[in-house]
């Protein structure tokens with residue numbers, strides 16, 4: 210039995226971990242492309258996994274140690290790249306899965322990066338700003354030996370944002386003794402961040418939804434959308450879909466969701482959330498909405514469902530009850546593999562995470578380019594270039610899916626894995 214086979218006990222139809230899912234999609238692509246197991250083994254496991262213990266002096270004077278990770282999956286196409294999440298349930302296997310997904314995501318949209326991911330086990334809702342700053346700075350100090358503008362470039366993810374990146378960049382500058390803007394992306398605009406970065410992931414999701422609808426001969430203005438989450442990805446996806454003329458009928462967060470048949474007042478909701486970042490959508494005033502659970506939201510009778518919160522939200526349990534014809538994976542891994550099979554059998558189109566939410570890393574790449582150029586692009590240029598990248602990538606994956614009779618996810622993995630393997634062969638000759 211090969212390492213590939215021993216490493217993957219994933220033949221059962223039971224729900225699998227995110228790492229198993231990510232590996233199995235990769236293994237399927239290897240089989241679809243006719244690649245040998247030797248090649249696959251090189252890409253199955255990350256290049257490097259780092260675990261750190263981060264000391265933080267709590268406001269009450271006690272010292273607490275937080276566990277953090279940085280996983281670097283593959284850098285054959287360029288520096289490692291990937292976000293950092295602060296989340297109570299994050300673990301090394303999840304970070305390994307997300308790092309691999311970053312490798313495939315950067316390859317799908319053809320930007321010169323590999324894949325990495327970071328995470329810290331913590332609950333930011335229970336921590337003060339002072340404690341979060343210490344956590345961010347100490348984590349950066351501990352991972353600094355393996356990151357850098359041409360080695361590994363972190364970015365925000367769940368519960369992290371421009372302020373987190375500002376602290377991390379500042380700490381890197383202090384350690385190095387010189388300016389280090391391109392060491393992280395997703396920075397505040399005043400510190401070298403890109404205009405359009407905060408909206409980029411959600412805008413990319415919305416752009417792809419509109420283009421897929423067009424391909425299917427449908428109009429966005431006739432479309433009803435439910436969005437799970439109302440964080441960075443979900444909020445800007447909602448705003449752009451609303452601008453396109455779609456009816457966003459439901460949104461949610463970890464406390465539950467709101468629904469309005471005629472469409473939610475998205476402009477007011479975005480304003481409310483920007484002004485009160487810790488507010489929950491269920492407390493949004495002045496709107497004729499109905500409260501719904503996240504479970505109900507996922508099963509609403511809508512044209513498009515965009516899960517933009519966390520992983521493993523659509524499983525074999527609720528997949529048979531999903532009514533949307535299109536699912537756009539704004540989050541990473543929101544649909545489990547068994548659910549993916551059920552939905553595909555039901556001819557539901559899934560725009561896979563490695564394509565759907567790639568807008569964030571695309572504009573992170575633009576930010577890095579601007580930092581290296583020492584030249585700021587205007588917002589229109591950023592958004593136009595983002596749209597071009599997303600549309601070109603969709604076109605390529607859509608064609609592959611038709612030519613090879615595969616789902617969009619299978620096609621996206623085939624394109625990504627082939628690009629990485631081509632780079633690997635050119636660089637090392639390690640593969641046959």
Ligand code: NAD
Pocket residue numbers: 365366367368369410437438439440441442443461462463464503517518519520539540541542566567569570
């Ligand atoms: P965020 O922290 O800004 O928002 C997360 C949202 O999910 C919040 O509204 C939160 O309340 C909600 N949520 C958390 N737990 C939930 C639960 N159990 N049920 C329902 N909702 C829940 O994070 P984000 O940056 O918007 O990231 C969301 C997803 O998108 C993640 O999977 C992330 O990896 C992925 N992603 C983010 C980016 C980016 O640029 N931020 C890029 C690519 C992919």
